[in-house]
Amino acid sequence: MFSNSAARVSHVDARAAAALLARTARFNWALLRAVLVWVRGHLRWVLALLGLSAVLQLLGNPAGFREALALAFGPALAGAVWVTCWPVSYERFIAGPARRAGWRRWVRKNWEHISRECGLSVSRTTKSRTFGLAPKEGSRFVASQSQTVTVWTHARLVDVTTAGHLLRLMVQTRTGQTTDDLEAAAAPIAAAAGAKAYRCVHMTPSVVEIVLVMADALTEPRPAASPSEVYVNAVTLGRRQDGTPWYLTIIGRHTLVVGCSGSGKGSIFWGVCAGLAPAVRAGVVRLWGVDLKRGVEVGMGKPMFSAVATSPAEAVKLLTRLLAILEERGNRMAGQTRLHRPTPVDPLHVLAIDELAVLTAYTDPETKKEASRLLAEILTQGRALGVVVLACVQDPRKEVVGLRGLFTQTIALRLRSAEETRMVLGDGAAAVAPAHRISPAMPGTAWVVDEDGAMDRVRADWWSDQLVRQVATQHPAPVVEAVATAAPGKGGRGTGGVPRAGSGSGVPAAPATGHTTSGRTPARNPRAPRKQRTRSTDGSSAA
Numbered sequence: 001m002f003s004n005s006a007a008r009v010s011h012v013d014a015r016a017a018a019a020l021l022a023r024t025a026r027f028n029w030a031l032l033r034a035v036l037v038w039v040r041g042h043l044r045w046v047l048a049l050l051g052l053s054a055v056l057q058l059l060g061n062p063a064g065f066r067e068a069l070a071l072a073f074g075p076a077l078a079g080a081v082w083v084t085c086w087p088v089s090y091e092r093f094i095a096g097p098a099r100r101a102g103w104r105r106w107v108r109k110n111w112e113h114i115s116r117e118c119g120l121s122v123s124r125t126t127k128s129r130t131f132g133l134a135p136k137e138g139s140r141f142v143a144s145q146s147q148t149v150t151v152w153t154h155a156r157l158v159d160v161t162t163a164g165h166l167l168r169l170m171v172q173t174r175t176g177q178t179t180d181d182l183e184a185a186a187a188p189i190a191a192a193a194g195a196k197a198y199r200c201v202h203m204t205p206s207v208v209e210i211v212l213v214m215a216d217a218l219t220e221p222r223p224a225a226s227p228s229e230v231y232v233n234a235v236t237l238g239r240r241q242d243g244t245p246w247y248l249t250i251i252g253r254h255t256l257v258v259g260c261s262g263s264g265k266g267s268i269f270w271g272v273c274a275g276l277a278p279a280v281r282a283g284v285v286r287l288w289g290v291d292l293k294r295g296v297e298v299g300m301g302k303p304m305f306s307a308v309a310t311s312p313a314e315a316v317k318l319l320t321r322l323l324a325i326l327e328e329r330g331n332r333m334a335g336q337t338r339l340h341r342p343t344p345v346d347p348l349h350v351l352a353i354d355e356l357a358v359l360t361a362y363t364d365p366e367t368k369k370e371a372s373r374l375l376a377e378i379l380t381q382g383r384a385l386g387v388v389v390l391a392c393v394q395d396p397r398k399e400v401v402g403l404r405g406l407f408t409q410t411i412a413l414r415l416r417s418a419e420e421t422r423m424v425l426g427d428g429a430a431a432v433a434p435a436h437r438i439s440p441a442m443p444g445t446a447w448v449v450d451e452d453g454a455m456d457r458v459r460a461d462w463w464s465d466q467l468v469r470q471v472a473t474q475h476p477a478p479v480v481e482a483v484a485t486a487a488p489g490k491g492g493r494g495t496g497g498v499p500r501a502g503s504g505s506g507v508p509a510a511p512a513t514g515h516t517t518s519g520r521t522p523a524r525n526p527r528a529p530r531k532q533r534t535r536s537t538d539g540s541s542a543a
């Protein structure tokens with residue numbers, strides 16, 4: 001008995017000792033690597049001090065020899081310990097500022113060369129005259145000697161600044177140049193600087209800011225956070241390539257999301273819908289879902305939606321109902337106000353469509369025609385009347401998405417060709433916003449056009465099925481729209497709809513069939529247990 005427990009203790013000790021040994025070895029190896037990196041980066045300093053220490057040794061000054069060695073390797077060792085034990089603070093106080101200073105120095109020192117090689121400079125040859133003594137003529141002063149010289153004129157580097165991973169060059173055109181020329185040179189400048197990406201911001205008719213992204217802040221996926229605040233104007237979808245948050249304006253915008261299969265359209269779909277969830281619960285926003293991939297996507301967060309259609313026929317009914325709301329609201333707003341302001345009695349309606357092409361291209365001709373007509377009306381009238389559309393599609397061709405031009409903002413996820421990038425982001429976009437070159441290993445990454453017309457690379461946060469279900473359960477829509485019974489032009493009061501069961505309004509509960517989704521929704525993952533449609537008085541669902 002005793003010998004057994006002793007053996008167990010010694011076994012545990014051996015395992016702890018082995019772990020400690022492994023940790024120590026890893027630490028020493030990290031330290032050694034950091035020292036070697038430091039020495040490589042400061043080779044001249046180290047060699048000079050090693051030389052000095054050798055001379056001092058030869059001169060019989062062992063104290064000086066030791067000091068020189070300490071000077072050569074002391075900072076390396078201190079830096080190595082710092083970077084190994086506290087990498088974040090080392091990056092913040094030492095490595096980051098040093099790297100950024102190096103970028104600025106590189107640009108300032110080499111600007112003329114960069115400008116010349118990247119096609120921003122012009123040269124002109126002129127004759128120059130020199131005066132002096134001519135040896136052949138007995139060192140007599142000769143009036144002039146003529147020689148041909150090349151004179152370069154460069155675009156002007158107004159300023160160089162850095163922040164985080166960004167290197168910003170403010171460049172001014174030279175005479176005869178336009179900002180388009182500066183923009184065209186941004187790609188070779190980015191390549192010369194070893195930048196991961198770049199973008200151009202037109203500051204004035206003669207000044208462009210070239211923003212070089214020196215390290216990719218989008219490489220790592222980031223999980224989305226459960227929203228808690230009521231936001232209607234915009235939602236946070238992820239981050240921009242400079243690491244700042246990426247907001248998508250919702251009010252007054254129709255958004256088209258284009259990306260091939262697996263490009264991450266779901267992240268943007270849920271970024272918007274789940275991002276608006278607190279506003280949905282507060283009643284300021286009403287979500288309408290059209291999921292023509294058999295309801296697989298919207299099924300994840302169905303409680304957030306006031307109505308869901310999963311077939312083209314249901315979608316037509318839903319669009320008809322929405323158009324009726326829009327018409328009623330238009331009549332009410334006429335002569336009163338030109339822009340709808342969402343309130344709990346008169347909410348913002350957000351129509352979220354997953355796989356738009358099924359509705360506008362791949363269904364029977366009659367449904368296709370009717371759906372396209374309804375959607376076109378919503379897109380043309382809805383912006384000011386508080387009805388906005390978010391549509392996701394894989395194929396941006398005109399014959400698939402004929403209504404492409406009616407969307408007021410587009411998000412280009414990974415696309416299949418430069419031609420598709422041009423279709424989605426506009427002429428000339430393939431060069432500056434190459435959505436067709438987004439790596440398949442980085443789903444959720446996209447190119448967007450900013451308010452000022454500049455293109456920027458962004459990455460949406462990742463919404464897991466579990467998080468979508470959780471957000472939907474926490475923020476159910478207080479009102480269910482009885483879309484299936486709607487007839488064209490018979491929407492009645494636009495903000496109508498039936499309060500959800502148990503929402504405390506005293507209005508009879510809507511039947512579970514209030515959603516247009518017919519009975520069965522194919523599940524992508526095992527579904528969470530179905531919630532009973534009764535609610536306790538605090539508004540939370542009761543199982």
Ligand SMILES: Nc1ncnc2c1ncn2[C@@H]1O[C@H](COP(=O)(O)OP(=O)(O)OP(=O)(O)O)[C@@H](O)[C@H]1O
Binds near residue numbers: 265266267461
């Ligand atoms: N923002 C993101 N960050 C990291 N990974 C992501 C992100 N978005 C999506 N993914 C990954 O990519 C996969 C495909 O994403 P998603 O289903 O959203 O693509 P999709 O464009 O909707 O494709 P399809 O059109 O075929 O449905 C997901 O299963 C997930 O693993």
